[in-house]
Amino acid sequence: MMNLKSTNISLYVHIPFCSNKCKYCDFYSETDGFNRIPLVVTQIINQLDFWLNKLGSPNITTIFIGGGTPSILPIDELDRLLKHIDRLTPNRVEWSIESNPESITDSFLNCCNRYGVSRLSIGVQSINNATLNVLGRRVEPNRVVDALKLVKKYWRGQFSLDFITSVPNQSREMVLNDINFAIQSNPDHISFYALSLEDGTKLEDEVSKGIIEELEPKKSEDLWLYGRELLKNAGYINYEVSNYTKSTPCLHNINYWELKPYLGIGPGAVSTLIDKDNQIIRVSNKKSINEFLKGRESNWGEEYERLNPEEFLEDYIIMGLRLKRGINRKRFKNIFNVDIWDVIPISKKLEEDGVISTDSDFYKFSKRGFNIMNTFLVEILDSIKGVKIRDLNWFY
Ligand code: SF4
Known part of the structure; x- marks a missing residue:
């Protein structure tokens, strides 16, 4: 692998656990075996140390801890992980962490504050019960309100809310309510995605069996454009297809979209790096916690692929x-x-x-x-x- 000493790179850490699998989600996560969390955190630290050493200690500028649901980590494990990353990234300019409203607590927020995490991304998706049901998200809208109260009280950095549209049975009025809620919460950043039915998800299965009817493409586009107008009218700048900000865009994601060097750590994470022959190489960690836990001896389940130009x-x-x-x-x-x-x-x-x-x-x-x-x-x-x-x- 090419020595990346003094090269700027971005770091992504994948936490592969969720309390429940949402019906539309194809990100890698498991919903049981939480007793493996300490082992996973240890191997994340080991894999991170191994790669930083191998790459000649590059300069990590942005960090994103995603998943899965990082906010369900027990606080002592979260603390151990953040402390380690904090020590390795003195020159970072941005550090984001993902969370779900139901697992946001004062101790989670304070732990992130303590190590200087600068952006909190909260997966709200909707505050409409019918939409949440279609998506298979087990959160009460009231819990979202409570989580945002905690954020207002304890959180020191910027925060971002994720919302989703083009969901079966969604109407303009439902989008209006969701977006109004988002705007009134006054986040620094909003991600507003159109639902995409991914193969292998429960929602895709339900649609293909006719249990739920997919929105017609025209209606789906209408809702998406409608939500976008609402956000723009509220002063949010649409800097990427699905992302809006009033202050700062997510620098980590910009690096990702601009295909800058990228180190992915944890089960299911992907890196884009360069090898000694100046070839671009993708390193994909298998989507398996058990493979990952085999550690250095089996290279954490990494698979390598050379990308042609x-x-x-x-x-x-x-x-x-x-x-x-x-x-x-x-x-x-x-x-x-x-x-x-x-x-x-x-x-x-x-x-x-x-x-x-x-x-x-x-x-x-x-x-x-x-x-x-x-x-x-x-x-x-x-x-x-x-x-x-x-x-x-x-x-x-
Ligand atoms: S959408 Fe988020 S919370 Fe739901 S299963 Fe996927 S990663 Fe987990």
Whole structure:
């Protein structure tokens, strides 16, 4: 692996436990065997130390502890994990942790405060009982209100709320109530996602069996655009397809969307790094706590895959165009040794159709393109099939 000493990287830590599996969720987590938590935390610390040593102690700038549900960790285990990460990251500029309302407590918040965690992301998703039921989330709206009271009282950093739309049976009125609740809670940041039915989830199974009816695409899009307008009217800036802020965007996620070097620790986490031959390598930890607990002897269940430059190009375009500001043309040229305008053969047509709007600094979707980007992303990806990248210098 290439020595990344003095290179800026982002760190993601995956906590693979949830108290209940939500019907729509395909993130890796387990809902039992919580007696393994201390062992998992120990192996997370071991895997983190191993990789930082192997990479030559890179400079960790952003940290994200996600899952799963980090807020269900017992406080002594959370404390042990945060203390360790705190010691290793003196130059961090942002540290986020995910939580669910039902497991937010004063001791959880105080523990995070103690080590300087700077962003709290709270998975609310909805305050409507019917929507929560469809999603299979076992939380009472009252518990959300109580959790936010605790946040107001104890939390010292910024906080973000996650909401979801395009849920079966959801109406404009329900979206309005959810978004009004979000806005009145006055978070620094809001994530507002459209539900996507993922293979293997219970909700997808229920829809395919006709137990629940999926929203028609037009209705689904209408709700999403409606929620987006409400957020924008309340002064939230839509800096990424599903993310809004009044103050600071999530720097960690921006690094992720811009495909900057990324170390993923914990069961199911993924790293994007570079090896000695200047090849981009994905390291994926198996989605298995038991494999992970075998530790160093079986490399924590890591699987390695070399990305060819063309795969990296595809990922770079898909992820970069999610950002409102688009893809930085100078950085793109430094990495791929070619201008993005020339790599995408249909650039001129897209510009004439008002889908993209480029300037000398950024290649990005126009307002129209941004609203319905999936259609255009498919066109763009089709058009770059067969494009060959000769030189790749990732660390620009
Ligand atoms: S949505 Fe969040 S809380 Fe629900 S199962 Fe997935 S990770 Fe766990």
